[in-house]
Amino acid sequence: MSPQSAPTDRTRLRRMSHKAAHDKATVHAILDAGPVAHVGYIVNGAPHVTPTLQWREGDRVFWHGSAASRFLRVIEGTQACLTVTLTDGLVLARSGFEHSISYRSVLLFGTVQIVSDPAEKEARLKAMMDQMFPGRWPQLRPMTTQDLKATTILTMEVDEASAKISAEMPDDPPEDRNWPIWAGIVPVITTLGPPQPAPDCVPGMALPVVTFGG
Amino acid sequence: MSPQSAPTDRTRLRRMSHKAAHDKATVHAILDAGPVAHVGYIVNGAPHVTPTLQWREGDRVFWHGSAASRFLRVIEGTQACLTVTLTDGLVLARSGFEHSISYRSVLLFGTVQIVSDPAEKEARLKAMMDQMFPGRWPQLRPMTTQDLKATTILTMEVDEASAKISAEMPDDPPEDRNWPIWAGIVPVITTLGPPQPAPDCVPGMALPVVTFGG
Numbered sequence: 001m002s003p004q005s006a007p008t009d010r011t012r013l014r015r016m017s018h019k020a021a022h023d024k025a026t027v028h029a030i031l032d033a034g035p036v037a038h039v040g041y042i043v044n045g046a047p048h049v050t051p052t053l054q055w056r057e058g059d060r061v062f063w064h065g066s067a068a069s070r071f072l073r074v075i076e077g078t079q080a081c082l083t084v085t086l087t088d089g090l091v092l093a094r095s096g097f098e099h100s101i102s103y104r105s106v107l108l109f110g111t112v113q114i115v116s117d118p119a120e121k122e123a124r125l126k127a128m129m130d131q132m133f134p135g136r137w138p139q140l141r142p143m144t145t146q147d148l149k150a151t152t153i154l155t156m157e158v159d160e161a162s163a164k165i166s167a168e169m170p171d172d173p174p175e176d177r178n179w180p181i182w183a184g185i186v187p188v189i190t191t192l193g194p195p196q197p198a199p200d201c202v203p204g205m206a207l208p209v210v211t212f213g214g
Numbered sequence: 215m216s217p218q219s220a221p222t223d224r225t226r227l228r229r230m231s232h233k234a235a236h237d238k239a240t241v242h243a244i245l246d247a248g249p250v251a252h253v254g255y256i257v258n259g260a261p262h263v264t265p266t267l268q269w270r271e272g273d274r275v276f277w278h279g280s281a282a283s284r285f286l287r288v289i290e291g292t293q294a295c296l297t298v299t300l301t302d303g304l305v306l307a308r309s310g311f312e313h314s315i316s317y318r319s320v321l322l323f324g325t326v327q328i329v330s331d332p333a334e335k336e337a338r339l340k341a342m343m344d345q346m347f348p349g350r351w352p353q354l355r356p357m358t359t360q361d362l363k364a365t366t367i368l369t370m371e372v373d374e375a376s377a378k379i380s381a382e383m384p385d386d387p388p389e390d391r392n393w394p395i396w397a398g399i400v401p402v403i404t405t406l407g408p409p410q411p412a413p414d415c416v417p418g419m420a421l422p423v424v425t426f427g428g
Contacts, residue, residue, distance in 0.1 A: 036299065036301050036315075038252035038254075038265075038297055039263070040252075040254035040261035042256060042260075042261050046256075047255055047256050047261050048254065048321075049252050049253070049254035049297040049321065050297065051299035051317065051319050079259075079261060081254070081262050082263075083252055083265065085250065085252070090424065090426055092422055095356075095357070095361065096340075096343055096354050096357055096361070097364070099343070101267065103265065105265050107262075107263065107264070126310075129310055129313070132304070133306070136306075136395070137310070139394075139395045140310050141308045141309040141393045143310055143311065147309065147310070151311065178416060179354075179355045180419060181350070181353045181419055182411065182419035182422050183414075183419075184411040184412045185409070185412075186406050186409045186410075186424050186426070187406065188404060188405075188406060188407070189404070189406070189407045190402060190403070191402075191405065192403070193303075193400070193401030193402070195396070195399070195400045196398050196399045196400075196401065197396065197397070197398040198384055198397045198398045198399075200397075201396060201398055202392060202394050202395070202396075202397075205394065205395055205396035205397075207396055208306055208396050210400050212402065
């Protein structure tokens, strides 16, 4: 991991295969596979990183929070960085130095905007629900004016997007490869468990379709 | 999710059970269960959020990167926010508004410090490896002076730490509870898959012990 790290001279060539990708298809695929994002803002001069759900429509990402949050109001118009990271595996090498993580990440940089039109807000929330729980929206208790008022929807004019993908087997230098220790990848897998109904769930309801993580 | 969001008046009471915890034991347990962190810095006046592995020793957290990274050098002495989030489930309610995420998160705020003494750097890296892969360190090709030089280890004097835990069933208001739709929690589960040996792995090596996620 550590996408911020430039390779050292020694590792520059061997690590070229850690793809830095800026093409839209790669960025979009990672965003769609990772609904959980970490958004960094500057609040009172200091960085502030909060987890949130993001969803994408075309080139835009959206996230949301409570309209009662002073926090969300003060960050309108400021710069933000929205990061999505998918951890795919642990890469075990022959030296501590060569251990790494198999991951996919996207960093989006841009300016925070707030979606204020109620009809547009409802359309954006429907899009989020349609992506995570296809078919559920029309069955829900419909949104109320109060629901929409109480929800702040944020989006970003993306100035810069970058993706990183690291998915290789350990790349120990040749002189280390016969070191007598297991080397390879231990996959990290995210799955959904069996749905647990609420104690007051109406009996006989069909289970939801969930595509969390696309 | 949206730990930044204060509850609205309407939901204030019902949501009191979303615990905001600041006690050390809770903060430590979440950090230990979530090695993947997102660290926010201010770089050239804008927020920058990067994924990294963190590990804890006592009250301190550490993370690391490449010494060749200019990025890591310029953030020494600046404020940072290190966030760990564990996504435990999707909370499906009767309205879109009440849908939420079951999660545990920690935000640490503080000033970035760099560990520069080589012996201390090696001790910190050993601590990270011992936590993730117990027993592996003594079997590895030993660290070299060059390995240590090429690795930057960062830590934080923590000024403020806060944890949030949200683990409830959907809390629709009473008038919505008979809405005819499934409601409950769909767990999100992170597990380790079967180890995949590198093509050039020495045959017959014992599989590693991995405690990723504590």
